Amino acid sequence: MGAELTAAAVRAAAAEVADPRRAVDLARFFQARPGGYGEGDEFIGLRVPQQRAIARRFRGIDAGEVVALLDSPVHEHRFIALALLRGEFERALRPRSGPDWDEATRWVELYLDAVRRGRVNNWDLVDSSADPVLGEFCRLCGELGVILAHAADDDLWRRRVGIIATFAHIEHSDASALLAVAPLVRDDRRDLIQKAFGWMLRETGKRVDEQTLLTYLEENAARMGRTALSYAIEHRTPEERAYFRGQR
Secondary structure, eight states: OOOOOSHHHHHHHHHHTOOHHHHHHHHHHTTOSTTSTTTTOBOOOOOHHHHHHHHHHTTTOOHHHHHHHHTOSBHHHHHHHHHHHHHHHHHHTOOTTOOOHHHHHHHHHHHHHHHHTTOSOSHHHHHTTIIIIIIHHHHHHTOOHHHHHHHHOSSHHHHHHHHHTTHHHHTTTOOHHHHHHHHHHTTOOOHHHHHHHHHHHHHHHHHTOHHHHHHHHHHHGGGSOHHHHHHHTTTSOHHHHHHHHTTO
16 A cells, blocks of 8 residues: 555654754754744754655645645755655656646646745755756746746845756756846845855856856956855866956
8 A cells, every 4th residue: 555645644754764863963054043044943853865765755645735744844844845846846747648737837836835935945945946846847938037036036045046946947058047137146145145146157157158157257256246256166277266256
């Protein structure tokens, strides 16, 4: 008999492999302390491979059960929920008869609602979902509006969603989404925005073409934050790194 496809069953599966000692380390790593970017988050101590394995066991779960997991105060429950959401979204795009756009749209709307309600509220949650769900949907639809709206939002996690979502385009040798997002995020000096922006720029140089990255840096390095610039030029030559740092 297969697993019961409910949020309660997912929580029980997670509890079976929870490690209280690791939970303490995770809370520290994800800054769940007062004043940290993950303030108030709760952890039970699961590794990422464990969370992904649990998600695979519950394929086909109903959307309402995913929402129940997203509403959990436990970080790992939300991570598993997003892995489930991603899996259902990707399956909707790959039936034998062709993509089921209504079903795919339903999962994207559920994702956007979770982001709006603050349930995708740490960098690992954003980074594991924004690109393969929102970014891929927008790429396939040829619509950047939702990505740009998130990148323009002052909320830390919504803005990071907008940045990381551009990776779906970058993976397909298209820098247009990131270049559209760049003016909206370049001057944000928050560390988690700087790192995301610099990372996407670096990936543009790697996966699209070097000249696109170098042209952007020539025009913008002087106004970029130190962290974003460092991430963007990480794989450049020592001479190039010195040159662009000298522009600041």
